[in-house]
Amino acid sequence: MTDTVPEQVNGHAEPNVQLLKFAPEPPPAAPAPAPAPAPEKPKRRVRIDHLRRVIVEVRADEGYTTLVRNAAYTWGGARILARRAWDSRTTARHERMMRAAEAAGNEDLVRQWEQRAYAYRFARHRRRVEILQMVANAPKTIATGAGAGAGVLLLLGVMLAWGTGDVHNVLTPINATVELLTWVSFLASVVWEPILYALPLIALGAAWAVGRRQHTAPAWALPADAEDRDVVPDEGAILKALGNLGIAPLNKAIKNGWQPRWVSPTTRSGPGWHTQLQLPMGVTVEMVNGKKKVLAHNLLRKPVEVWPTEPPKLPGTLDLWVADQGSLSGPTPPWPLLTEGTVDYFKGVPVAVSQRGEPIMGKLMAANWMVGGIMGSGKSSLVIALLLGAILDPLVDVEAYVMAYNVDYDPLRPRLRALVKGDEDEQIEAAVHALRRLRDEVTERGKLLEELGGDNTKLTRELAQKDPRMRPKVVVFDECHELFMHKEHGKEAAELAVKVMKKARKTGITLVWVTVSPTADSIPRDVTRNTSHRVAFAVGDHVANDGLLGSGKHKAGVTATTLIPGEDVGTAVTVGFTNKPFEVIRSHYVAREPEKGVDEVTPVVERALKAYKVGDVWEVPETAAADVLTDVAAVLGDEPRMLTQEVLHRLAERNPTAYLEWGPTDLKAALEPYGAEQYKSGGKSMVSRTRIQEAILDRLAETDEDEGDPEI
Structure with missing residues (x-):
C-alpha cells in the first residue's frame, strides 16, 4: 500500500513523492479478482526519490554544512598558501606568465619574463652561497663575539672595581650578564612550549581565514547571508561575476569543469584593473556586453566603470578593464592652458x-x-x-x-x-x-x-x-x-x-x-x-x-x-x-x-x-622653445629625485604641446648635454634635482662669462 505524502525539504512541501507504508494484514474477505502486479519501475523511482530526499535533508542539516564549509575553507586555504609559498620560492610564477604571454603572441613580454626569471635564479643562488658562507663562518664569528663581549664586560668590571675600591666587583658585570641570560632562558622555556603547541592551531587558523576569504567551500555549503565580495577584481572575483550573469552557455561550461585561460592576468592599469580572458566555446563578448549592468553590479561597480571588449587581434577573448570605485566621478584636472601656454594647430x-x-x-x-x-x-x-x-x-x-x-x-x-x-x-x-x-x-x-x-x-x-x-x-x-x-x-x-x-x-x-x-x-x-x-x-x-x-x-x-x-x-x-x-x-x-x-x-x-x-x-610670433631644465626643475619641486616616468607625466601635464609625445630617450637627449641625464637607482631610472640645479647654475655662469663682467 502506498500513500502520497508531502516531502519536507528545507521547510517546503514537495508533493507527489511515493513512500512505502506497511500495515497489518486485513481479515480474509470474499474472493476478488487478483489485482495486476505493479510494475517494478515505480518502486525504483520510490527508492531514488527517497535517497534524494535523504541527501537533501542531510545537506540541509546545519551541522553538516558547517563542518563541510569549514573543512573546505581550511583545505582550500592551505592549498592557496602552499601555492603562494611555491611561487615565492621558485620561478613557477615566471613560467606561468611566460606561457600566458607566449599564448598571446607577445614576444617582448616573454623576453621580459625570461630576464626576470634569470635575475631571480641568480639572486637566489647568491643568497644560498651567502648563507653557506655564513654557516661556515659562524663558529669563528660566535667565538669572536663571545671573546669581545667577555673582554668588554671584564673591562667594565675593572673600571667598577677601581671606582669602588672593591676587587670583587671585577666579576660583577659578568655575573649580571649570566643572571640575565638565566632569566631569559627561563622565560623562553616557559613560553616556548605553549607557542610550540599553538603553532599548528595558528597555521590552521591562517589557512581557514585565507580559504574563507577566497570562498573555497562548495557553493551549496556557503552561508546564504555571507556574500563577501572584494572590491579588487582579481581572477576569482571576475570568474564569480561571470558565472552569475545568467548566460546559459557560460553556465554550462562552468558546470562541465571549464578551466579558464588567462591571456593576460589581472594587473594594475591606471586607476583600475585590466585582464584578458579567453571565453569558452559558445560564449561571445557580445553576450557579456548584453549583461554589462549585471557584470558591473557583481564587481561592485557602476556600469560606466566596467568595460568589456574584444581585442581586434584576439577574437574570442574578453578584454576587461575595471575602474576603481568612484575614480571616474571626481573632478577633472584643470585645463593645462588655463593661465599660460600656447597651442600649435599641427600638434593638437x-x-x-x-x-x-x-x-x-x-x-x-x-x-x-x-x-x-x-x-x-x-x-x-x-x-x-x-x-x-x-x-x-x-x-x-x-x-x-x-x-x-x-x-x-x-x-x-x-x-x-x-x-x-x-x-x-x-x-x-x-x-x-x-x-x-x-x-x-x-x-x-x-x-x-x-x-x-x-x-x-x-x-x-x-x-x-x-x-x-x-x-x-x-x-x-x-x-x-x-x-x-x-x-x-x-x-x-x-x-x-x-x-x-x-x-x-x-x-x-x-x-x-x-x-x-x-x-x-x-x-x-x-x-x-x-x-x-x-x-x-x-x-x-x-x-x-x-x-x-x-x-x-x-x-x-x-x-x-x-x-x-x-x-x-x-x-x-x-x-x-x-x-x-x-x-x-x-x-x-x-x-x-x-x-x-x-x-x-x-x-x-x-x-x-x-x-x-x-x-x-x-601676427605669427615665433614659438619659444621649451626650456627643459627649467621645466624639469619645476616638476621636481622639493623632491630630491623622481622616477623618470613620473617626470615625463608631469612634463606632459605642464606643457602638453612640447612634452606629450616624449619618452625616456627624448628626455635623456635633452638633458645629456648639460650632464643632468637620468641615472639608475635600484634598477629604476631616476632624475636628480641636484643634477638639474647644478646644470642650471652652470648655464647661468656660462651666460655671465659670455656677457662679460660689467665692473671690469
Missing part, C-alpha cells in the same frame, strides 16, 4: 584626460570631429576647450554656426571670424553658404599647396606662415541636425559636408559637428564615416550610440548608453583619439558661470587677442 589641443588619468590631445590637423549626446551631458565643455586651444594659435581662424539660440560661444566672439546663431531659415542659409565657400576654398588650397609645397602635398606650419590664404581654419556647426534635416537645404548641406571632409584633411580645414540627435536621419552616414574623431556623451539608445561612434559599436561594448545623464557629466566614449579601439575620456571644464562670479573663458580669449594687429592681420 589638450581637451581631456583618459580613464587612466593620461592627458588626451585633440588633433586638429587632418581631423574632423563628431560630438553628440543628450542635453547637459558636457558637449559644449569639450567643444569650448577645443576652440579655446585653437584660438591660442595666432595662425588659426575659427568660425561657429549655431543652429540654436544659446550663449555658449558668446565669450569667444572677439576672436571668432564668424558667429551665426539661430534656427531660422536665414541662419540655415548662412551655414549652407559657409559650406559652399569651404568647398571652393578646399579646391583653391589644393592648388596653392601644390605651388607652395612642391612635392610636399600636406600643409605644414612653415607653409601656412608663408601665405595667409593657407592659414588653418576650424569651423563648428552646432545643432547640425537642424541643418541636415532642413527640407530645402538639408540634402545640399549633406553633399557639401562630405565633399569638404574628403578633401580638407591635407589643407588645414577642420570641421566640428555637434548634435543632440545623432540618428541616421539627422546625421548622414557618409558624414559619420568620414569623421576621424567621434565623441559620444550620454545617449539614449544604441541607435544614437552607433550613429556617433560607428555601426556595431554598441554590440562590441563600445557604448555610451551606460553613462548616466546628470551624473556622468563630461564623461564620454570616444573613437579615434588613440590607437586603442576606444577611449573613455573626461573632458576639461573651463568654467563660465556669471551668476557665481566665475569666468575662466574670457582671460583665455584676451590672451589670444594679444596677437591681433591693425588691418585684420594675425
Whole structure:
C-alpha cells in the first residue's frame, strides 16, 4: 500500500513523492479478482526519490554544512598558501606568465619574463652561497663575539672595581650578564612550549581565514547571508561575476569543469584593473556586453566603470578593464592652458584626460570631429576647450554656426571670424553658404599647396606662415541636425559636408559637428564615416550610440548608453583619439558661470587677442622653445629625485604641446648635454634635482662669462 505524502525539504512541501507504508494484514474477505502486479519501475523511482530526499535533508542539516564549509575553507586555504609559498620560492610564477604571454603572441613580454626569471635564479643562488658562507663562518664569528663581549664586560668590571675600591666587583658585570641570560632562558622555556603547541592551531587558523576569504567551500555549503565580495577584481572575483550573469552557455561550461585561460592576468592599469580572458566555446563578448549592468553590479561597480571588449587581434577573448570605485566621478584636472601656454594647430589641443588619468590631445590637423549626446551631458565643455586651444594659435581662424539660440560661444566672439546663431531659415542659409565657400576654398588650397609645397602635398606650419590664404581654419556647426534635416537645404548641406571632409584633411580645414540627435536621419552616414574623431556623451539608445561612434559599436561594448545623464557629466566614449579601439575620456571644464562670479573663458580669449594687429592681420610670433631644465626643475619641486616616468607625466601635464609625445630617450637627449641625464637607482631610472640645479647654475655662469663682467 502506498500513500502520497508531502516531502519536507528545507521547510517546503514537495508533493507527489511515493513512500512505502506497511500495515497489518486485513481479515480474509470474499474472493476478488487478483489485482495486476505493479510494475517494478515505480518502486525504483520510490527508492531514488527517497535517497534524494535523504541527501537533501542531510545537506540541509546545519551541522553538516558547517563542518563541510569549514573543512573546505581550511583545505582550500592551505592549498592557496602552499601555492603562494611555491611561487615565492621558485620561478613557477615566471613560467606561468611566460606561457600566458607566449599564448598571446607577445614576444617582448616573454623576453621580459625570461630576464626576470634569470635575475631571480641568480639572486637566489647568491643568497644560498651567502648563507653557506655564513654557516661556515659562524663558529669563528660566535667565538669572536663571545671573546669581545667577555673582554668588554671584564673591562667594565675593572673600571667598577677601581671606582669602588672593591676587587670583587671585577666579576660583577659578568655575573649580571649570566643572571640575565638565566632569566631569559627561563622565560623562553616557559613560553616556548605553549607557542610550540599553538603553532599548528595558528597555521590552521591562517589557512581557514585565507580559504574563507577566497570562498573555497562548495557553493551549496556557503552561508546564504555571507556574500563577501572584494572590491579588487582579481581572477576569482571576475570568474564569480561571470558565472552569475545568467548566460546559459557560460553556465554550462562552468558546470562541465571549464578551466579558464588567462591571456593576460589581472594587473594594475591606471586607476583600475585590466585582464584578458579567453571565453569558452559558445560564449561571445557580445553576450557579456548584453549583461554589462549585471557584470558591473557583481564587481561592485557602476556600469560606466566596467568595460568589456574584444581585442581586434584576439577574437574570442574578453578584454576587461575595471575602474576603481568612484575614480571616474571626481573632478577633472584643470585645463593645462588655463593661465599660460600656447597651442600649435599641427600638434593638437589638450581637451581631456583618459580613464587612466593620461592627458588626451585633440588633433586638429587632418581631423574632423563628431560630438553628440543628450542635453547637459558636457558637449559644449569639450567643444569650448577645443576652440579655446585653437584660438591660442595666432595662425588659426575659427568660425561657429549655431543652429540654436544659446550663449555658449558668446565669450569667444572677439576672436571668432564668424558667429551665426539661430534656427531660422536665414541662419540655415548662412551655414549652407559657409559650406559652399569651404568647398571652393578646399579646391583653391589644393592648388596653392601644390605651388607652395612642391612635392610636399600636406600643409605644414612653415607653409601656412608663408601665405595667409593657407592659414588653418576650424569651423563648428552646432545643432547640425537642424541643418541636415532642413527640407530645402538639408540634402545640399549633406553633399557639401562630405565633399569638404574628403578633401580638407591635407589643407588645414577642420570641421566640428555637434548634435543632440545623432540618428541616421539627422546625421548622414557618409558624414559619420568620414569623421576621424567621434565623441559620444550620454545617449539614449544604441541607435544614437552607433550613429556617433560607428555601426556595431554598441554590440562590441563600445557604448555610451551606460553613462548616466546628470551624473556622468563630461564623461564620454570616444573613437579615434588613440590607437586603442576606444577611449573613455573626461573632458576639461573651463568654467563660465556669471551668476557665481566665475569666468575662466574670457582671460583665455584676451590672451589670444594679444596677437591681433591693425588691418585684420594675425601676427605669427615665433614659438619659444621649451626650456627643459627649467621645466624639469619645476616638476621636481622639493623632491630630491623622481622616477623618470613620473617626470615625463608631469612634463606632459605642464606643457602638453612640447612634452606629450616624449619618452625616456627624448628626455635623456635633452638633458645629456648639460650632464643632468637620468641615472639608475635600484634598477629604476631616476632624475636628480641636484643634477638639474647644478646644470642650471652652470648655464647661468656660462651666460655671465659670455656677457662679460660689467665692473671690469
